[in-house]
Amino acid sequence: MPSNPKRIDVIRLDSNMSIKKIDHDSLQWLSPSAAPFHIAGFAWFDKERKYRRLPSSPALPLPTAVDELANCTAGGQIRFRTNSSRLSLKVKLRGPSDMYHMPATGQSGIDCYLGDPGNQHYLSTTRFDPACTEYEAEMYNWGEKREFAVTLNFPLYQGVEEVWIGVDPDATIGAAPSYASDKPIVIYGTSITQGGCATRPGMAYPNILSRSIPMEFINLGFSGNGKGEPEVARTIAEIANPAMLILDYEANSGTIEEISTTLPQFIHLYRERHPDVPIVVISKIQYSGDRYYEKMQSLHEGRKKVQEETVERLRREGDANIHFVDGSNLLGEDAEECTVDGVHPTDLGFIRMAKSLEPIIRELL
The missing domain is CATH 2.60.120.260 (Galactose-binding domain-like)
Structure with a gap:
């Protein structure tokens, strides 16, 4: 093997890949x-x-x-x-x-x-x-x-x-064409919400949804830091006249005990400003490691149970505008083929997420 192998300059070899x-x-x-x-x-x-x-x-x-x-x-x-x-x-x-x-x-x-x-x-x-x-x-x-x-x-x-x-x-x-509604859909979550790891911006799942549901979508995914803090909840609640709030932050929520505290608190703080806005709580998508790491799967199941039971309790207490979606089904049967690293979706994964969520969002709107 040569000690200094020649660099393969793909851009020189293929002009279609050049920066014009x-x-x-x-x-x-x-x-x-x-x-x-x-x-x-x-x-x-x-x-x-x-x-x-x-x-x-x-x-x-x-x-x-x-x-x-x-x-x-x-x-x-x-x-x-x-x-x-x-x-x-x-x-x-x-x-x-x-x-x-x-x-x-x-x-x-x-x-x-x-x-x-x-x-x-x-x-x-x-x-x-x-x-x-x-x-x-x-x-x-x-x-x-x-x-x-x-x-x-x-x-x-x-x-x-x-x-x-x-x-x-x-x-x-x-001027740009008008939306179907002047109310925005607000999505709070993690790196997956933010768009990791789409190949281009339009393939993040909130952006895909913005094309199929002609409304403004506000992406509040914070990579590694969708932890449901009360100060974040209060800040998000300042967004005027929302059509819907989607909470997709389980993946960063920490322990079962932590999400047991942050989720009800987040919803309570948001309801102080928006008592009737539909809220959709989505549990985490399926990770590749869930199949092989028992502790990972146990943590996910426990946090999912907290989210589902929180929504059920709030509905029993009279909040008819809060809903739970099981995120483990959003990627389909071969979920492990829809990520870059076992966690973050590819464009295929984001398309599947958006297609799974679209009818749910439409029905609630």
Whole structure:
């Protein structure tokens, strides 16, 4: 074997994988923070003008990890309509792409869907050097004027400092199509909720649901830190006029005793502000290790029992708008084939989760 084997330069060998330069000087660059662009998925954006999932100065101090992870832009979307023949982006990130089990396109990329709510179709994802914290990327170039409603999904596991939209100098920019409802669906949870480990942002299960159920979805998944703290519950309860709250945080909830405390408390604090909003409690998806590690399976079964019994008790006490979903069935029979590492879903896993949850959400709405 040679002592210094030659590096395989796939990008040089396959031009289809190259990072293409854009003619940015021929475009007009617009900030999506101003009308008629619509920023979705950031409940405090109108007040703070930041691409951030929780308030910068909350009424109660947030756990340090949650406060930091709130800067990850999972679930954020830029929505608008344009007849531009070209669409490009300039993006400034908080850091490089550095996750070993998640593609840079999912961690730090932006993907593009075209079409009105309920009829959106994927087109493209940004191409960029994962070591860089700033990039420019072309999303499409038709060569002629064609009008579409555009949805751009923000990165899942990185923060975005700035983003600029490049279009033809004479392009028209119009307001995004209306949602089916002006009430958002709020999902609180873990790394799986946040989108680990989708290959691109649009494949996180809350984003998939946002295409099949044409409403705003607010992704409040906090990787490794969906622990159900009361200060987080109170902050989430500040989101006005929600259509539904989904609690999907068992995987980070700790011991059986801990979730026995945090879950009823979280629901109680949320009910103080939203007494009638539907709440859906989802137990953890099936992990590959559940089959082989007895303690892991026992912990899951115990925490699932707490969630189910908590919901049943609250329903007996008169809360008809709280529901339990057994998450161990969401991935299907061959669940172990739907993850990257035995825990975090692939795109296939997220598609199965979304398809399993969609009829439940629709019925409750």
